[in-house]
Amino acid sequence: MPSLADKYELLGCIQCGRCTAGCPVSLRTYLNVRKVVYDGLIGPAPKGAHERPEAWSCTTCATCTERCPKGVKPMELLIGLRGSSIERGKVSPTIRDALESTFKHGNPWGRGREKRTEWADELDVPVAGDGDAVPLLWYVGCTPAYDPRCQDVARALVRLYEAAGVGYSTLGAAESCCGNEVKRMGEEGLFELLVEGNREAFASHSIDAVVTSSPHCMNTLLNEYGGVADEVVHYSQYLAGLLDEGKLAFKGSVERKVTYHDPCFLGKHNAIFDEPRSVIERISGVEFEDLDRSRERALCCEGGGGRMWVEAEDERGERLADTRVKDAVELGADTLVTACPFCLLTLEDAVKTSGCEGKIEILDLAELAAMAL
Amino acid sequence: MNDVLVLAEHLNGELKDVTFEMLAHARGVADASGTKVAAVLLGSGVGDLAERLAQQADEVLVRDHDGFAHYNSAVYQPVLADVIRGREPSVVMIGHTAFGVDLAPSLAVALDAPLASDVIDLAVEGSDLVGTRQTYGGKVNERVGFGGAAISLVTVRPAAFAPEEASRGGSVVALDTEVPDEPAFRRFVEYVEAAAGEVDITKSDVVIAIGRGIKEEENMPLITGLAELLGGVVACSRPVVDAGWLPKDRQVGSSGKTVKPKLYVAIGVSGQFQHVAGMKSAETIVAINKDPKAPIFQAAHYGIVGDLMKVVPALTEKITELRA
Amino acid sequence: MNIVVCVKQVPDTAEADVRIASDGSGIEMEGLPLQINESDNYALEEALLIKEDRDGEVTVITLGPDSSEEVLRMCMAKGATEAVRLADPAFDGGDAWATANALAKAIGGMEYDLVLTGCMASDDGMTQVGVTLAEMLGVPHATYVTEMEIGDGAVTVGRELEGGLLEKLEIKLPAVVTIQTGINEPRYASIMGIAKAAKRDIDTKAASDLGLDTAEAGKAGSKTTLLGLDYPPAGEGAEILDGTPAEASTKLADVLKEKGFA
Numbered sequence: 001m002p003s004l005a006d007k008y009e010l011l012g013c014i015q016c017g018r019c020t021a022g023c024p025v026s027l028r029t030y031l032n033v034r035k036v037v038y039d040g041l042i043g044p045a046p047k048g049a050h051e052r053p054e055a056w057s058c059t060t061c062a063t064c065t066e067r068c069p070k071g072v073k074p075m076e077l078l079i080g081l082r083g084s085s086i087e088r089g090k091v092s093p094t095i096r097d098a099l100e101s102t103f104k105h106g107n108p109w110g111r112g113r114e115k116r117t118e119w120a121d122e123l124d125v126p127v128a129g130d131g132d133a134v135p136l137l138w139y140v141g142c143t144p145a146y147d148p149r150c151q152d153v154a155r156a157l158v159r160l161y162e163a164a165g166v167g168y169s170t171l172g173a174a175e176s177c178c179g180n181e182v183k184r185m186g187e188e189g190l191f192e193l194l195v196e197g198n199r200e201a202f203a204s205h206s207i208d209a210v211v212t213s214s215p216h217c218m219n220t221l222l223n224e225y226g227g228v229a230d231e232v233v234h235y236s237q238y239l240a241g242l243l244d245e246g247k248l249a250f251k252g253s254v255e256r257k258v259t260y261h262d263p264c265f266l267g268k269h270n271a272i273f274d275e276p277r278s279v280i281e282r283i284s285g286v287e288f289e290d291l292d293r294s295r296e297r298a299l300c301c302e303g304g305g306g307r308m309w310v311e312a313e314d315e316r317g318e319r320l321a322d323t324r325v326k327d328a329v330e331l332g333a334d335t336l337v338t339a340c341p342f343c344l345l346t347l348e349d350a351v352k353t354s355g356c357e358g359k360i361e362i363l364d365l366a367e368l369a370a371m372a373l
Numbered sequence: 374m375n376d377v378l379v380l381a382e383h384l385n386g387e388l389k390d391v392t393f394e395m396l397a398h399a400r401g402v403a404d405a406s407g408t409k410v411a412a413v414l415l416g417s418g419v420g421d422l423a424e425r426l427a428q429q430a431d432e433v434l435v436r437d438h439d440g441f442a443h444y445n446s447a448v449y450q451p452v453l454a455d456v457i458r459g460r461e462p463s464v465v466m467i468g469h470t471a472f473g474v475d476l477a478p479s480l481a482v483a484l485d486a487p488l489a490s491d492v493i494d495l496a497v498e499g500s501d502l503v504g505t506r507q508t509y510g511g512k513v514n515e516r517v518g519f520g521g522a523a524i525s526l527v528t529v530r531p532a533a534f535a536p537e538e539a540s541r542g543g544s545v546v547a548l549d550t551e552v553p554d555e556p557a558f559r560r561f562v563e564y565v566e567a568a569a570g571e572v573d574i575t576k577s578d579v580v581i582a583i584g585r586g587i588k589e590e591e592n593m594p595l596i597t598g599l600a601e602l603l604g605g606v607v608a609c610s611r612p613v614v615d616a617g618w619l620p621k622d623r624q625v626g627s628s629g630k631t632v633k634p635k636l637y638v639a640i641g642v643s644g645q646f647q648h649v650a651g652m653k654s655a656e657t658i659v660a661i662n663k664d665p666k667a668p669i670f671q672a673a674h675y676g677i678v679g680d681l682m683k684v685v686p687a688l689t690e691k692i693t694e695l696r697a
Numbered sequence: 698m699n700i701v702v703c704v705k706q707v708p709d710t711a712e713a714d715v716r717i718a719s720d721g722s723g724i725e726m727e728g729l730p731l732q733i734n735e736s737d738n739y740a741l742e743e744a745l746l747i748k749e750d751r752d753g754e755v756t757v758i759t760l761g762p763d764s765s766e767e768v769l770r771m772c773m774a775k776g777a778t779e780a781v782r783l784a785d786p787a788f789d790g791g792d793a794w795a796t797a798n799a800l801a802k803a804i805g806g807m808e809y810d811l812v813l814t815g816c817m818a819s820d821d822g823m824t825q826v827g828v829t830l831a832e833m834l835g836v837p838h839a840t841y842v843t844e845m846e847i848g849d850g851a852v853t854v855g856r857e858l859e860g861g862l863l864e865k866l867e868i869k870l871p872a873v874v875t876i877q878t879g880i881n882e883p884r885y886a887s888i889m890g891i892a893k894a895a896k897r898d899i900d901t902k903a904a905s906d907l908g909l910d911t912a913e914a915g916k917a918g919s920k921t922t923l924l925g926l927d928y929p930p931a932g933e934g935a936e937i938l939d940g941t942p943a944e945a946s947t948k949l950a951d952v953l954k955e956k957g958f959a
Contacts, residue, residue: 089775089884096885104730112712148680189888471858475840478828487920490825508821512715516924558837558869567861603958615879621861628857636958657956660935675952676935683942691950692959
């Protein structure tokens with residue numbers, strides 16, 4: 001067994017602490033990234049996240065890895081520790097259930113595969129038949145397909161596609177989890193299985209371009225699948241393109257004071273900052289203002305990296321989503337827009353927990369855009 | 374056909390409901406085949422229970438002995454096997470309870486007899502007995518035959534049959550079957566009552582029950598909010614206790630509490646019979662479930678097919694409006 | 698301490714529309730995900746916890762089709778040391794008696810201190826195999842166990858009775874104990890672990906290896922016969938309040954108001 005120091009190339013670490021200083025959860029959890037790297041170097045090296053439960057506090061926002069002046073990848077170390085726990089079977093029941101469900105049903109939400117298309121029952125959403133060529137595939141994703149709140153986002157996207165008159169198709173119930181969160185929970189074996197299955201499904205349809213609802217799906221399909229299509233984009237990029245080309249136009253007006261929360265997997269991970277803003281700014285009536293901590297400096301909602309399935313334990317301080325919502329209220333916004341199902345769920349929850357009910361509404365970008373049709 | 378023999382189940386001096394349910398159904402089977410209903414009662418100081426049973430059975434066979442002070446299948450089984458061999462009933466009915474499940478299969482082996490467990494119906498078709506049982510969580514019924522065996526065994530699902538009032542005045546026959554000492558290989562130690570929690574769900578007029586459909590512990594406040602609004606308590610089905618989200622004393626069902634509130638709202642509860650057994654007598658039962666085929670809709674008076682994450686907030690809002 | 702755990706692969710039908718196969722012998726299995734029977738998973742975990750505490754072997758055994766080897770591999774990935782599959786077309790169509798008989802023949806030839814099974818199979822709901830097996834092996838048993846403590850040559854168990862009552866028993870080993878869900882928290886089996894277990898041997902036994910005649914196995918060796926399958930008759934059921942969540946909720950709120958609850 002290689003040591004953690006060798007496996008994650010920790011020897012370059014100079015213990016400067018930039019990782020921890022930038023870590024959005026360092027203030028509210030017991031995760032101290034520098035200390036975990038230190039223990040990996042000097043020992044005693046933890047055997048897994050079951051010995052360092054704070055490794056589950058990481059949202060895999062990648063700030064630490066990006067800020068490291070020596071090219072060390074602390075986030076990979078944290079995911080590796082989770083992986084060691086998974087190899088030993090020592091994970092919380094919520095993570096176990098999400099992983100088992102993904103293996104069994106192709107989604108982490110414990111729902112049957114045949115229910116995957118239920119959200120579209122009353123809609124006319126094309127599903128690719130066996131071997132059909134699909135120039136444009138909309139990869140719906142598990143959370144928009146199953147979560148009742150996020151299903152509204154999927155339905156809004158259908159209205160936008162229809163308004164733009166674009167030809168697209170979905171994989172229907174044959175679509176399986178992309179594995180972005182599975183990989184970050186440290187279940188590399190399951191991730192590989194999902195990649196294999198999805199690559200096969202994609203290959204059978206000679207797909208040119210993929211549009212995803214979630215930045216998480218886009219991230220892994222684009223960066224970790226080794227090329228499944230010529231183009232993999234998030235719907236915010238796709239909508240911005242349709243607007244640029246004049247295929248989509250906003251005829252309506254939405255009188256709202258809007259601000260925008262950058263999803264980590266769209267922004268920090270993939271540097272997509274402008275497209276969502278350009279969609280918002282094209283809606284007449286919208287008054288847009290950025291939050292102070294935005295773009296590369298955006299605060300994380302804490303929903304990523306498998307955190308949707310981690311039971312919060314031993315944590316302290318205000319949840320970042322609460323801070324985010326309060327910041328938006330303070331800015332004077334009546335609507336906080338985001339473009340990610342996990343952000344949508346955590347922020348909406350935070351409206352209640354931060355006592356901001358009635359002061360602000362959380363919308364997905366697709367919902368806001370559909371209002372302007 | 375020979376007699377229908379019903380094993381009386383009792384605890385702490387009280388006969389279990391399933392005993393009367395079996396006796397009622399046994400009567401139908403006996404009438405259909407021109408035979409009699411006999412009850413067998415093993416216990417210690419159970420004379421009054423025998424009289425009670427004699428109102429329902431043609432004959433009550435009683436073995437009153439210290440060795441039956443508490444249930445032990447290792448003591449019951451050889452005695453029952455003796456009684457059954459002597460009487461040769463065509464069918465023996467035992468409750469599908471923790472007691473029956475522990476006893477019936479070993480009795481079947483001792484008698485080399487077929488056993489159909491957890492039956493919800495037992496009928497005579499021609500000269501054959503046919504049992505009906507549920508499989509796949511109640512989604513498919515299975516009809517089971519006994520291969521023409523001289524003696525057949527069934528365990529009967531509690532609440533599958535309605536009990537009947539009767540005053541038959543059957544005879545009570547004392548048996549002198551030998552009762553073995555409690556064997557060293559299986560010793561009764563004690564009964565332990567579940568620790569009483571702060572909330573007694575059996576005392577509330579309104580019970581809001583959640584099941585597997587709640588999915589995550591984080592969704593619990595939604596339910597507590599509705600319960601508070603309706604002045605009720607939160608109860609649950611087994612998976613919620615297994616997940617550790619609510620204590621055991623909040624569990625409704627055969628292995629938990631039996632409740633008879635004025636209003637029972639089952640949210641995300643599929644309605645397995647073990648759960649329904651504990652709430653079927655509620656005055657008004659409302660079910661909210663996303664699966665239109667969930668068995669809970671069979672037990673409920675009113676149902677909403679939908680996602681609880683959407684329905685419960687909407688319902689909470691409507692009730693709040695009505696109150697305002 | 699050597700423990701044998703009996704496990705069964707079952708279809709997950711919780712969310713599925715179950716369809717009866719055209720030949721009436723069972724249900725359509727296509728599209729149904731397969732998994733370890735829920736209470737068997739808890740039985741396995743209990744065995745692994747005992748093994749971690751006091752050493753010994755954990756042997757998992759199943760009677761089932763080729764696909765059920767997936768369950769055995771998952772058990773090995775979690776820590777089971779040996780796996781046995783009773784595999785023979787002669788076992789097809791067996792009832793609880795025939796299944797227990799085959800298991801008894803196989804387990805009877807092993808060195809064991811304790812046999813654990815789940816208390817009930819979620820597919821057929823039979824609740825019989827554990828106790829039948831104990832009686833055939835001639836060892837004591839306890840069912841619906843939610844607490845277990847290994848003592849000296851004996852095990853003290855808590856049995857879950859109706860109404861939240863627990864019955865404590867002391868049982869001499871060797872014994873068969875059927876495990877109820879909730880007794881522990883089953884661990885996760887990683888896909889990598891399952892893949893590694895795929896390289897390990899599964900001891901496959903046919904009816905003849907167990908000294909069983911074809912007349913003693915499967916359908917021929919059963920005491921009961923399956924006469925047919927039906928869908929349960931639709932009862933009267935609930936009055937469904939339809940519409941959007943808001944509409945349905947309005948209707949329900951009105952009903953509750955009328956009845957004096959809102």
